Amino acid sequence: MVNPDISKPARPRPGPAFALLVSGLALLAAFALGLGFVHVELPAVARILVSALTGQDVAAAGITPVERAVVLEVRLPRVLAAMAVGGALAVAGAVFQGVLMNPLADPYTLGVSAGAAFGACFALLLNLAALGAPSVPLWAFAGAAGSLLLVMYLASSAGGFSSNNLVLSGIIVASILSAGIGFLKYAADEQASVLLFWLMGSLASKTMGDALLVLATAIGGTLICLARARELNLMALGPRAAESLGVDTSRTRLLLLAAASLMAAVAVSVTGIIGFVGLIVPHAVRSVFGPDNRVLLPISLVAGALLLLGADTATRALLPGEIPIGVVTALLGGPFFLHIFRKRRVGKYGF
Amino acid sequence: MDFELAGACFSHGPKRIFTNLSLGFAPGMFHAVLGPNGCGKTTLLDILCGHRKLQQGSLRAQGRDIGAWRRKELAKAISLVPQDYQVHFPYTAREVVAMGRYPHLPRFSPPAARDEAKIEEALSVCRLEDFAERLVTELSGGEKQRVAFARALAQDAPAMLLDEPCSSLDVRHSLLVLGIAAKRVREQGGTVVAVLHDVNLAARFADTLVFLKEGSVVASGPTRETLREDILETVFDTKARVAEEPALGVPQVVFL
Numbered sequence: 289m290v291n292p293d294i295s296k297p298a299r300p301r302p303g304p305a306f307a308l309l310v311s312g313l314a315l316l317a318a319f320a321l322g323l324g325f326v327h328v329e330l331p332a333v334a335r336i337l338v339s340a341l342t343g344q345d346v347a348a349a350g351i352t353p354v355e356r357a358v359v360l361e362v363r364l365p366r367v368l369a370a371m372a373v374g375g376a377l378a379v380a381g382a383v384f385q386g387v388l389m390n391p392l393a394d395p396y397t398l399g400v401s402a403g404a405a406f407g408a409c410f411a412l413l414l415n416l417a418a419l420g421a422p423s424v425p426l427w428a429f430a431g432a433a434g435s436l437l438l439v440m441y442l443a444s445s446a447g448g449f450s451s452n453n454l455v456l457s458g459i460i461v462a463s464i465l466s467a468g469i470g471f472l473k474y475a476a477d478e479q480a481s482v483l484l485f486w487l488m489g490s491l492a493s494k495t496m497g498d499a500l501l502v503l504a505t506a507i508g509g510t511l512i513c514l515a516r517a518r519e520l521n522l523m524a525l526g527p528r529a530a531e532s533l534g535v536d537t538s539r540t541r542l543l544l545l546a547a548a549s550l551m552a553a554v555a556v557s558v559t560g561i562i563g564f565v566g567l568i569v570p571h572a573v574r575s576v577f578g579p580d581n582r583v584l585l586p587i588s589l590v591a592g593a594l595l596l597l598g599a600d601t602a603t604r605a606l607l608p609g610e611i612p613i614g615v616v617t618a619l620l621g622g623p624f625f626l627h628i629f630r631k632r633r634v635g636k637y638g639f
Numbered sequence: 640m641d642f643e644l645a646g647a648c649f650s651h652g653p654k655r656i657f658t659n660l661s662l663g664f665a666p667g668m669f670h671a672v673l674g675p676n677g678c679g680k681t682t683l684l685d686i687l688c689g690h691r692k693l694q695q696g697s698l699r700a701q702g703r704d705i706g707a708w709r710r711k712e713l714a715k716a717i718s719l720v721p722q723d724y725q726v727h728f729p730y731t732a733r734e735v736v737a738m739g740r741y742p743h744l745p746r747f748s749p750p751a752a753r754d755e756a757k758i759e760e761a762l763s764v765c766r767l768e769d770f771a772e773r774l775v776t777e778l779s780g781g782e783k784q785r786v787a788f789a790r791a792l793a794q795d796a797p798a799m800l801l802d803e804p805c806s807s808l809d810v811r812h813s814l815l816v817l818g819i820a821a822k823r824v825r826e827q828g829g830t831v832v833a834v835l836h837d838v839n840l841a842a843r844f845a846d847t848l849v850f851l852k853e854g855s856v857v858a859s860g861p862t863r864e865t866l867r868e869d870i871l872e873t874v875f876d877t878k879a880r881v882a883e884e885p886a887l888g889v890p891q892v893v894f895l
Binding site for chain 1: 685688689690710711713714715717718719721723725726727728729730731734735738739741742746787790791794800
């Protein structure tokens with residue numbers, strides 16, 4: 289009657305796949321470090337990195353100071369930032385999707401990125417950065433958390449969050465916030481062009497401090513969420529069943545949403561709005577490895593890093609001028625969003 | 640596992656669900672809760688499993704106030720099959736059933752042989768072996784509901800709360816699922832509290848019946864004493880006839 293082989297999902301083993309992705313990421317990073325106006329060969333890149341890490345100049349023999357400076361001071365922060373932002377956004381998307389039980393959730397579609405951007409713009413314009421470096425990310429987090437709460441409040445009904453309500457509320461809140469950002473830009477006057485480029489999502493001219501901040505947030509946030517991955521899995525059964533299995537759903541939900549918002553907010557505060565990474569990556573990973581968050585979260589971290597670094601490197605290498613990376617991801621991710629939306633409407637996902 | 644509600648009051652916002660409800664569920668029995676829509680059956684189960692807190696009155700499980708139980712202890716003692724059996728991500732049926740072992744597993748440790756055995760047993764008694772590796776999102780409603788029941792079985796708790804566990808099941812599978820629950824009660828001395836819509840299924844499997852209407856108990860007690868035409872008519876506002884069914888050896892109901 290039932291052939292069990294028909295739809296038995298063939299899922300690759302996560303351990304080897306993770307190792308493979310990490311090696312791929314390392315290779316791509318090394319390649320990206322050498323690529324650009326000043327071309328540096330892979331072995332030279334490796335030697336520069338080794339000499340910088342070990343402090344021994346022997347390894348860097350025969351490398352010009354220009355090459356060293358370009359790799360370490362110009363490209364390394366950008367490469368690290370691209371990886372960290374991609375990873376942070378992908379994990380944040382996976383967590384939002386899991387907690388809200390909604391495949392269309394993502395920092396961008398939920399208005400969280402817009403909230404973070406609004407908070408960051410506000411801090412930038414008032415020059416709050418003078419009070420200390422972390423104030424922009426902190427304001428971004430406040431904006432992200434505030435807009436998430438608002439979206440959840442708007443979308444909540446007796447039973448939980450319906451997909452349509454959530455996405456609609458996200459769009460409403462994001463459009464109000466983007467009007468707010470528009471007003472800030474108008475108020476900013478001569479600083480507006482800086483804000484504008486930042487808002488479109490750019491990885492150019494990032495400092496090492498920026499890159500390390502996002503990197504630490506991405507890894508730390510992923511670890512926090514990973515520690516709650518089993519509870520996140522159980523939440524797919526709905527709140528009643530999860531509670532009956534001993535999960536403190538409201539606390540778990542709060543912790544996970546805060547961690548995901550923090551990851552998204554810090555990413556936005558450094559690079560501006562980069563949309564859809566958090567939508568595409570968890571989806572692709574889930575379709576290959578299944579929905580278990582203990583696998584989904586770490587693989588999404590690496591896959592998100594790969595995607596954004598790949599996109600950034602490709603636009604840097606192939607296109608004549610600098611295109612904001614946010615434009616690229618939106619061009620890639622928008623059609624993908626439409627595809628999921630359509631598939632969900634015809635019932636493929638059973639939501 | 641027994642439950643003792645005393646003077647229980649519960650409201651949903653302005654809507655009163657229970658006022659001064661007192662009710663006991665003795666251990667080692669199959670209790671069926673019956674009543675018209677909106678009489679508070681689901682809320683009663685929510686309260687019994689600790690999902691909702693009473694505003695007044697007390698609930699004791701095994702003589703201990705429900706608030707004094709730790710979450711994981713409660714999850715080891717009471718399992719719940721909620722009315723909503725949807726799973727929101729494409730897990731396999733086996734993965735969903737394995738989630739039932741969560742309260743028994745220390746953090747970060749994989750299922751042990753004992754857990755695997757419970758998972759296999761739950762899949763096999765619910766006749767889900769052929770579905771075990773299939774994605775639960777692609778199963779039919781009835782199959783999903785059986786997976787939810789198997790998940791609660793794997794939880795292996797002395798008390799099982801079932802919220803309309805047969806709402807999407809055909810006759811054969813309704814008998815299968817309630818039969819499994821009744822067998823657990825008989826053989827392992829467990830306690831089952833099941834909200835059922837089908838009075839005849841209740842009469843066939845339950846040791847005691849609780850009739851609720853508008854948040855109050857109309858009647859409760861052993862099935863043979865409470866399955867009466869006058870009680871049924873009061874509760875459901877429909878004329879009923881109760882007659883012994885010789886093939887089953889239990890009374891059955893026809894609504895007229």
